[in-house]
Amino acid sequence: MRVLFVTAVMPSHYFVMAPFAWALRAAGHEVYAATHPELVDTVAASGIPVVGAGPPVDFARRYRERAGTGRPAAADPKTLFCDIADGMADDVVRFARAWWPDVVVWEPSALAGPLVAAVTGALSLRCPWGPDIVGRGLGRDNLPPEFGALFERFGLRLADVPEWWNLDACPEAAQVPGMARRLPVRYVPYSSAGRVPSGVLERPAGRPRICVALGITMTEVAGPDGFFAPRVLDALCGLDVELVAAVVAGQRPLLGTVPQGVRVVEDCALHMLIPSCDLVIHHGGTGTMLTAALHGVPQLALSHSPDQRFFAVHLARTGAGSHLPAAEAGPAELRGLVGELLGDPACRAAAAALRDAMTGLPTLADYIPVVERLAAGDGAADALAPIAQHIPQLIQQLGQQGAAS
Template sequence: MRVLFATIPEKSHLYCMTPLVWAVRAAGHEVRVASTSQFTQAIAGMGMPAVAVGSNDEITAGMSANRDSQGWESLDWNELDPAKLTYESELERSQLFAFGCAMYNEPMVGGLVDFARAWEPDLVVWDPLTYAGPIAAGVVGAAHVRALCFTDVWVLKRQLFRKLYEQAPADTRRDPLGDYLTGRTADFGGAFSEESITGQLTLDPLPDCLGVATDAVRAPIRFVPHNGTGALPDWVNVRPDRPRVLVSLGASNHERYGGDYVSKTELLSTVAELDVEVVAALLPGQADELGTLPSNVRVVRSVPLNAVLPHCSAVINHGGFGSWATALVYGVPQLVVTTRLAEQLLRAQRVEAQGAGLALETDQTSPEQVRDGIARLVEEPSFRENAARLREEAVSRPAPSRVVPLLERHAQERRAAPWRMPSA
């Protein structure tokens, strides 16, 4: 069969999808991976044919111009208690979300539809924010599947918002995301349904204790780390003489928002006060910003996290899904120092609740608190034991290769008539 993967131009989203792309190709199916023209090099770097569907050079400029947006309440998706939510606050959140989705998807949707018409995929697998995916699938009658790369707060929040919407006075009811997708679906001859948001099927990589329950039809899949490429130094395969602490700040804050949200030199120096070996796995640009560091800090540039983590006793990360989930599947206790953007704090708190790590908010945390947190993770055996338990839950989910037969059946069973524009 022909399988079209579609993703917004974000490396963390692409990397989460990469092992499934490889698995589908290894099973003998034809594969294409589509995103904007600025992202084709990243796709080609994972060894797959890249399809450019539109151009979008405004995303990075918008994010870097609004560095403080990671603290905006409307971008905070961590609160899921219905008793604490109001229609007004969720409407504001939905409005900004719909705007962001349009910013990502508008440059892609026309090109993705054109390519789908030309290539005629049997299945479209889409990143959870790539709403152009189900539109392209509908235009050609293909089945479609949503592949998660975070806790599914987007669908749960949607369900909670719809309940608040039904309870609100009729003259105040607005559904920004639904309205946007209804309009864009109609533009191509389709009728909007909630499957445009949930997918016909959702592939969920999270253990049940870390995920959220929604009405979406879902199937489990194992998260297989893909953290990019890079030459591995010899020392990564040698067990260290003292606890090794990995520090990873991800790529998105540095590349998209114009800088990290912590003082790297101060954080590394303070953690190095412990009797540990500190490994700072950074982008070249991040490493270039460092000052003088203690002798027990090793700075490495562009080394995949999955290569370093096996011999680590703890990891400090910024809450990005790739770093967080890679630590999860290697059973390494993690100290997450994050903003409230999206559901990053929620994931950190879920790991903390399971006794496998600690959660801190960036703007309320000192380097000394980070140091003391790492001391706990290294010295208290319960953190390692609980992280090992979560690892077993995570890796017990079906590997991407075992999910391919499910996708094959889904593509056959959910094939539909292509959308048709109404006659004039």
């Protein structure tokens, strides 16, 4: 098969798809990716051949400008995603018409993906980042109206958008209910950070270890004011715990004077650090959230933006952690919540249950023959047979649809 991955906006949006691209290449399939210029190096660093598409985006600046208008419609990320897709469309469609993929894999910010699938007739696979804040599980009926104008440029209508399958690594307990055509898959952590500092694999003797990993998105969107790791570390440094602050190299100066006893690791692979921790404090980013969930580690999400709040609320509903808006995270509140989470056996049990649910799902390798059959035009029920035990409701729905037709 020829498989085209389409991604946009943020490195973390691509990270959720990268392991699937590796799995397809390892199985002998041809894989390319397309993205806007700022993400070309990120994708290339993962080992996947990449095509640049459209002009530079500078998503952080454009999001700030739209959010500053005070108009909810302008701040809606879907309208911005349409703008970005419009800029990428000509280059991506030109490449797709020359290469002609059998499958298009895309993530929710990359609306050029379903466009290319419609233009080429390719199988369409969507990879949500986590709880589905963009699509709300509703499928193509939830595409923004602005998307119609983009389709008209290529002689299509929104009705021509092929129904897609959701290859979803978010555990069902944390996902929005009723996601259409959901294919659950085991999450594989990936990020561009690949260093493993000495000592991160061993648990400290006698004291809980807390990882503080607050991501890079808010630093990019809000500037230094969006980096609130220093006040988290200051609030917790008096507790009888080991604090490990995980930052990218560019954030290290923003930490200022680090409290005594706090260990700082730069550009660390979080999936190597998190298994040795008793608690992860993060910003509500889905990559950190799913990595902690995969390893059964309780979490505290300190959300800063509406999307982070959405993800954090869905996490808290599983019982595997708590959510506190960053604006409300004073020293007393932080110390109180951390103490509760470290001492709560119910939270640890819920985190372990989430881990067990995730590790029991089909792997990306298990999905290779499924995608091969779907792309070849096999009937959905036959194509999905290898993973049928994991999707009984979907199999039942497909059977009912077949009987009705």
